[in-house]
Amino acid sequence: MNQEKSYQYVNKPVRKKDAMALVTGKPVYVDDIAPAGCLVVKVLRSPHANAIIESINKDIAMKVPGIEAIFTWEDVPNQRFTMAGQTYPEPSPYDRLILDQHVRYVGDPVAIIAGADEACVNKAMKLIKVTYQVLEPLLDFRKAKDNKILVHPEENWRSLCPVGADNKRNLCAHDSCQDGDVEKVLADCDVVVNSTYHTKANQQAMMETFRTYCFMDMYGHLNVVSSTQIVFHVRRILSHALNISPSKIRVSKPRIGGGFGAKQTVVAEVFPAFVTWKTGKPSKMIFTREECQIASTPRHEMEVSVRIGADKAGTIRAIDVYTLSNTGAYGEHGPTTVGLSGHKSIPLYPRLNAYRFTYDVVYTNVMSAGAYRGYGATQGLFAVESAVNELAAKLHMDPVALREKNMVKEGDVMPSYYGETANSCALDRCLARAKDMIGWDKKYPCTDMGNGKVRSVGVAMAMQGSGISGVDVGSATVKLNDQGIYTLTIGAADMGTGCDTILAQMMAECMECPVDSISVFGADTDASPYDSGSYASSTTYVTGKAVEKACEKLKEKIVKVACQALGCSPDEAEFNGKGVTCLTSGSFISLEDIATRSMCGNTEALEVTESHSSPVSPPPFMVGMVEIELDRETGHVDILDYVAVVDCGTPVNPNLARVQTEGGLVQGIGMALYEDIQYDSKGRLAENSFMQYKIPTRLDMGKLRVEFESSYEPTGPFGAKSIGEIVINTPAPALAHAIFNATGHWFRELPITSEKIAMAD
Amino acid sequence: MTITLTLNGKKITDQISADCLLIDFLRSHGALSVKRGCETSNCGLCTVFLNDVPVLSCSMLAARADGQTVTTLEGLQDEAEEFGAFIADQGAEQCGFCNPGFIMNAIALLRENPSPTDDEIREYLAGNLCRCSGYEGQLRGIRAFIDYRQERSRS
Numbered sequence A: 001m002n003q004e005k006s007y008q009y010v011n012k013p014v015r016k017k018d019a020m021a022l023v024t025g026k027p028v029y030v031d032d033i034a035p036a037g038c039l040v041v042k043v044l045r046s047p048h049a050n051a052i053i054e055s056i057n058k059d060i061a062m063k064v065p066g067i068e069a070i071f072t073w074e075d076v077p078n079q080r081f082t083m084a085g086q087t088y089p090e091p092s093p094y095d096r097l098i099l100d101q102h103v104r105y106v107g108d109p110v111a112i113i114a115g116a117d118e119a120c121v122n123k124a125m126k127l128i129k130v131t132y133q134v135l136e137p138l139l140d141f142r143k144a145k146d147n148k149i150l151v152h153p154e155e156n157w158r159s160l161c162p163v164g165a166d167n168k169r170n171l172c173a174h175d176s177c178q179d180g181d182v183e184k185v186l187a188d189c190d191v192v193v194n195s196t197y198h199t200k201a202n203q204q205a206m207m208e209t210f211r212t213y214c215f216m217d218m219y220g221h222l223n224v225v226s227s228t229q230i231v232f233h234v235r236r237i238l239s240h241a242l243n244i245s246p247s248k249i250r251v252s253k254p255r256i257g258g259g260f261g262a263k264q265t266v267v268a269e270v271f272p273a274f275v276t277w278k279t280g281k282p283s284k285m286i287f288t289r290e291e292c293q294i295a296s297t298p299r300h301e302m303e304v305s306v307r308i309g310a311d312k313a314g315t316i317r318a319i320d321v322y323t324l325s326n327t328g329a330y331g332e333h334g335p336t337t338v339g340l341s342g343h344k345s346i347p348l349y350p351r352l353n354a355y356r357f358t359y360d361v362v363y364t365n366v367m368s369a370g371a372y373r374g375y376g377a378t379q380g381l382f383a384v385e386s387a388v389n390e391l392a393a394k395l396h397m398d399p400v401a402l403r404e405k406n407m408v409k410e411g412d413v414m415p416s417y418y419g420e421t422a423n424s425c426a427l428d429r430c431l432a433r434a435k436d437m438i439g440w441d442k443k444y445p446c447t448d449m450g451n452g453k454v455r456s457v458g459v460a461m462a463m464q465g466s467g468i469s470g471v472d473v474g475s476a477t478v479k480l481n482d483q484g485i486y487t488l489t490i491g492a493a494d495m496g497t498g499c500d501t502i503l504a505q506m507m508a509e510c511m512e513c514p515v516d517s518i519s520v521f522g523a524d525t526d527a528s529p530y531d532s533g534s535y536a537s538s539t540t541y542v543t544g545k546a547v548e549k550a551c552e553k554l555k556e557k558i559v560k561v562a563c564q565a566l567g568c569s570p571d572e573a574e575f576n577g578k579g580v581t582c583l584t585s586g587s588f589i590s591l592e593d594i595a596t597r598s599m600c601g602n603t604e605a606l607e608v609t610e611s612h613s614s615p616v617s618p619p620p621f622m623v624g625m626v627e628i629e630l631d632r633e634t635g636h637v638d639i640l641d642y643v644a645v646v647d648c649g650t651p652v653n654p655n656l657a658r659v660q661t662e663g664g665l666v667q668g669i670g671m672a673l674y675e676d677i678q679y680d681s682k683g684r685l686a687e688n689s690f691m692q693y694k695i696p697t698r699l700d701m702g703k704l705r706v707e708f709e710s711s712y713e714p715t716g717p718f719g720a721k722s723i724g725e726i727v728i729n730t731p732a733p734a735l736a737h738a739i740f741n742a743t744g745h746w747f748r749e750l751p752i753t754s755e756k757i758a759m760a761d
Numbered sequence B: 001m002t003i004t005l006t007l008n009g010k011k012i013t014d015q016i017s018a019d020c021l022l023i024d025f026l027r028s029h030g031a032l033s034v035k036r037g038c039e040t041s042n043c044g045l046c047t048v049f050l051n052d053v054p055v056l057s058c059s060m061l062a063a064r065a066d067g068q069t070v071t072t073l074e075g076l077q078d079e080a081e082e083f084g085a086f087i088a089d090q091g092a093e094q095c096g097f098c099n100p101g102f103i104m105n106a107i108a109l110l111r112e113n114p115s116p117t118d119d120e121i122r123e124y125l126a127g128n129l130c131r132c133s134g135y136e137g138q139l140r141g142i143r144a145f146i147d148y149r150q151e152r153s154r155s
Helices: A019-023 A118-127 A182-188 A231-242 A270-279 A289-294 A334-343 A377-395 A399-406 A427-438 A499-511 A539-566 A591-597 A654-673 A731-743 A754-760 B022-028 B073-088 B099-112 B118-124 B136-154
Strands: A039-045 A051-057 A067-071 A109-115 A129-134 A171-179 A191-199 A211-216 A222-226 A249-252 A283-286 A301-310 A316-328 A354-363 A446-448 A453-463 A474-480 A486-490 A518-521 A573-575 A579-582 A588-590 A607-612 A621-631 A637-647 A704-708 B002-007 B010-015 B047-050 B053-056 B069-071
Touching: A019 B073, A019 B099, A039 A118, A039 A270, A051 A109, A067 A118, A067 A270, A109 A118, A109 A270, A171 A334, A182 A301, A182 A316, A182 A354, A191 A377, A211 A270, A222 A231, A222 A270, A231 A249, A231 A270, A270 A283, A301 A334, A301 A377, A316 A334, A316 A377, A316 A399, A334 A354, A334 A377, A377 A399, A377 A453, A377 A731, A399 A427, A399 A453, A427 A453, A427 A621, A427 A637, A427 A704, A453 A731, A474 A499, A474 A539, A474 A591, A486 A499, A486 A539, A499 A518, A499 A539, A539 A573, A539 A579, A539 A588, A539 A591, A539 A607, A579 A591, A588 A591, A621 A731, A637 A654, A637 A731, A654 A704, A654 A731, A654 B136, A731 A754, B047 B099, B053 B099, B073 B099, B073 B136, B099 B118, B099 B136, B118 B136
Parallel strands: A039 A283, A222 A249, A316 A354, A486 A518, A637 A704, B002 B069
Antiparallel strands: A039 A109, A051 A129, A067 A109, A171 A354, A191 A301, A211 A222, A211 A283, A301 A316, A446 A453, A453 A621, A474 A486, A474 A607, A573 A579, A579 A588, A621 A637, B002 B010, B047 B053, B047 B069
8 A cells, every 4th residue: 555654855856966967068978088098999890691701801901000909800709708787697698709700790890990099990990801701691580490590500609597598499598487278268268369569679779879988007907987787797798708807807887878778788898898908008989879770789679479368248367478589699688588578568467367478589680689678578568468458449348447357456466477466556546547637538449530630549557677586686885974974885877867866865864864965976896885787677676775774784883883972872872863862861972973983993884885685576567548649641640648657666756757757658659659670681770870760859759747656665665666667668559559549450560650550541 | 271269268279180070179179068979960969059059060060160159068057057957856867968969959949039838949959869858857847947037037
């Protein structure tokens, strides 16, 4: 239930700690702080989707004035690794080299070039002569499994975890799980929907492209300053890639210009790291937007087949999901993203007689996929929520009523969500509120405007997780400094989301001090406590709890030092934020005086590090409802109103939670209507710039209205769950539904462009 | 070639190559607020003022700024701070990478049209992409700033 608690700093719209630096354009990003005189690093990329490098002649290129070094596959360690930022041992296969003789997609690196400036590097790049043995590419992911073309035929390919991978079958992962007899229950259902949905390899398209600079420090350590969500994973991955000890590598991040999961994979880091390690000279690599589009780490393309059965009264009895996921040329995040397509869609309907979830993840000769906000749940929810809407149409039932009858409620056990119980769930309230806000009963399904235009509505629900249960580690170091000011040191990465601020809000709540009394530092592998990093919707829930735990212990230590001064025992003392009072004598010592005492003749460190990990991953829930106006002539869709009601537990910072939601909705709208990925027969990507890859502008998103219906998560800090990812999940199914209600056509492939709508009529 | 221009009130003379883009010239002269988000004039991150008119510095040769006046956010710190505070109060700055270009263009809008409608705001700023905020928070911030200015001018 909603436990109304009042807080002083939590659940308040505190301004982000870095906000004023950002709005005034201060130099706080990688390329603003990279030292002048860095070597510029670029890579020559393969023009072929599948080829063996027969020879590389770099003699002429090396003569270009200013060129420092050119490295090819012969110069790098022949030890495979994964670039996926995941906890070791990574589920992603070890299938990469820094440079490989076998290139596997158009854009795969062939040579690393380092020189004094961009001009000489570009010139040298053109002068490198490469001879390729061009092989037939495998471009259709539906034909990849057991195809005669092997993307990874090499013998030193390795899978560290039992994820069902087999490189000799182009399989990056395979698994199946079920509860009950799905075939039997489906055969017994009055109505069954059987549909297949297709989502594309969308780009995160964060405004700051991938970038890193490196230098050697006075200890002979390789310093890597990168725009990354995962400093500790980057250190380990670089140590694998370069075959050097992690003790010789330090990774830190300045401000990050957006991530959305893209920067949960090592993309730029290995190249300048290799150059600096080899040459001893500082270097930097700044991805162009084109490189970002063609050689990065987008969403996994998935084809999700759903069978869903119900009785005549609208009780959903069985869901069967099969997902085919395209990991592309390398397996980053392949085995894990796919799991969410079933495990974070089916549990919305927990009271089934049976469910089954099966998947294959396959290699193909296109750009490798990676982590993108939603991480497979987005794809799965587009399919399952669309199928539920199709089921409602078949049952001649209001899709909201169908959901009211079947959706997860607080206290439900979710068998398809690892058997976890929904201990905090306000999804029913979210649905009721969204329905009310959009005026569903009046508007469903559509209104013909009489001018060739139709207004219609659509609905979808969503869930996500809060961290990876039993895996993610969040840590916080809290310290009392001179004058009673605190430091909070974290290994989580604020990529614009505001985690530095919300964690400080939690600390302020615990320490009963203003947020401004807390200085936040992170993330730096040499200075921060270990944190898996900012991904999987983990930071608020997991790292937040670590902050809470660390603060409790710091208070005990502060009281202990205070008691030495006050001459009383800790049982008699009380901490109140400003200082410590001895309850028996009434004497008081201020925080400032305690801090001063801690720096003179003291043996009690007023510093605490705590780690946290959670055995559960409580899902946030939400409902999205959209009203569109569709032009039957042109297929153009105008979004008139998008209503989102979210249950993220306690919103730690309502402003930031709201903006997260709005931002996620607009990314979801882009995915649903505009952002396409098209490869030609040679494996070249058409959408290689913002000219072709159409992310929404402020003219494309209509009006967004976001509200919160908060549950209270007992295992979260101050009742909080997560918000970052779930918010991208509703637009695709809700818009597909609204478009069906306007046109009578189910569009099962994204994006649903105006052209597709017009041509369907 | 040699060019001379006024950058944020300071006269600069420098040798440049003929193909030097204005954005690279500006960043190399310390105007690091100017950001590159694409190479195709689609994102608006590199917006600066050329003689008080917003232009995309990625799509203009530095040579064309010879003899002109260029202003970046470094030269508009007071305005950026005053306006930016309203964006910050919405949490709409988010990652911040698009902020300088967006704020330059918002300042230009409000100089041209001190009380724009929501549609006028959306249209004027349509070329300023933001991947984080979903734009609504930016709109709320702009509206709050306009309200604040009108309130102030009345009192």
